[in-house]
Amino acid sequence: MKDFEDQLREVLRPPDVPAGFANRVMAKLPEAYPMAAPRPMLRRVALWAAAAVICAGSIAAWQVERARDERVRGEKAREQVMLALRITGSKLNQAQSRVRQVSADGESTGEQQ
Amino acid sequence: MTAWQPNFEQLLTTNQGMVFGLALHFLRERTAAEEIAQDVFLALHKHLRSITSDEHARYWLRRVTVQRCIDHARRHPQISVPIDDAHELGVDPPENDVFVRERLKKLIATLAPDARAVMLLRYQEDLSPPEIAATLSMPVATVKSHLQRSLALLREKMNRTGSMVKE
Numbered sequence: 559m560k561d562f563e564d565q566l567r568e569v570l571r572p573p574d575v576p577a578g579f580a581n582r583v584m585a586k587l588p589e590a591y592p593m594a595a596p597r598p599m600l601r602r603v604a605l606w607a608a609a610a611v612i613c614a615g616s617i618a619a620w621q622v623e624r625a626r627d628e629r630v631r632g633e634k635a636r637e638q639v640m641l642a643l644r645i646t647g648s649k650l651n652q653a654q655s656r657v658r659q660v661s662a663d664g665e666s667t668g669e670q671q
Numbered sequence: 672m673t674a675w676q677p678n679f680e681q682l683l684t685t686n687q688g689m690v691f692g693l694a695l696h697f698l699r700e701r702t703a704a705e706e707i708a709q710d711v712f713l714a715l716h717k718h719l720r721s722i723t724s725d726e727h728a729r730y731w732l733r734r735v736t737v738q739r740c741i742d743h744a745r746r747h748p749q750i751s752v753p754i755d756d757a758h759e760l761g762v763d764p765p766e767n768d769v770f771v772r773e774r775l776k777k778l779i780a781t782l783a784p785d786a787r788a789v790m791l792l793r794y795q796e797d798l799s800p801p802e803i804a805a806t807l808s809m810p811v812a813t814v815k816s817h818l819q820r821s822l823a824l825l826r827e828k829m830n831r832t833g834s835m836v837k838e
Contacts, residue, residue, distance in 0.1 A: 572692030
């Protein structure tokens with residue numbers, strides 16, 4: 559009879575692996591881990607890049623908004639200046655007509671005397 | 672000299688017999704053994720970057736497989752095998768090698784999970800007690816004690832059923 563320990567070794571010999579075992583494991587890989595985890599360094603760089611893009615986008619949006627506000631304010635100021643000029647012009651015209659009228663009245667009074 | 676590069680497919684092909692064998696001998700249930708073996712390889716794939724060599728991969732696979740089998744056995748305690756079923760089968764045990772082997776497998780499956788793990792690593796994987804101790808994170812003295820007690824117990828049970836074994 560064989561030595562008991564040899565008998566144990568024989569009994570515990572690795573059995574045949576079920577057919578297709580390796581294929582089943584390989585097929586489960588994409589399911590379990592859809593994407594290989596990026597390396598820590600690459601992941602850090604990707605995070606920094608994403609943060610930089612978000613910051614740049616925010617700054618650009620803020621700049622555009624500020625430029626738009628300035629343009630609107632400029633247009634309002636120009637309209638106000640134009641209005642003021644129109645009012646001034648109109649007043650000057652009135653004053654000029656008045657002066658002409660007064661001087662015309664003065665001339666006619668002198669002729670009569 | 673180039674650095675070792677992990678090749679998952681190669682590790683799977685090389686070690687699938689060992690991993691499935693440990694799980695099957697431990698649990699004696701093909702479906703559960705295949706499930707555990709698949710999970711172990713998926714876990715290896717996840718931790719592939721921390722593996723530094725083929726030997727390290729083999730050590731890691733043994734350790735994780737046995738640990739998962741122990742956890743499984745603790746969660747699903749099996750019904751003990753009746754010691755006298757040899758006589759119920761009506762065969763002459765010492766003359767029937769297949770019967771003796773099957774009987775021995777069943778008896779190994781009745782050992783406590785830690786003792787079973789020690790026996791499998793010793794007689795399937797041919798590891799020395801210090802290597803088993805490192806794999807299972809237990810003192811070498813405990814490993815030796817498990818081996819002695821398990822061998823004595825198995826011998827005794829085999830002798831009781833008429834499957835005489837050499838001391």
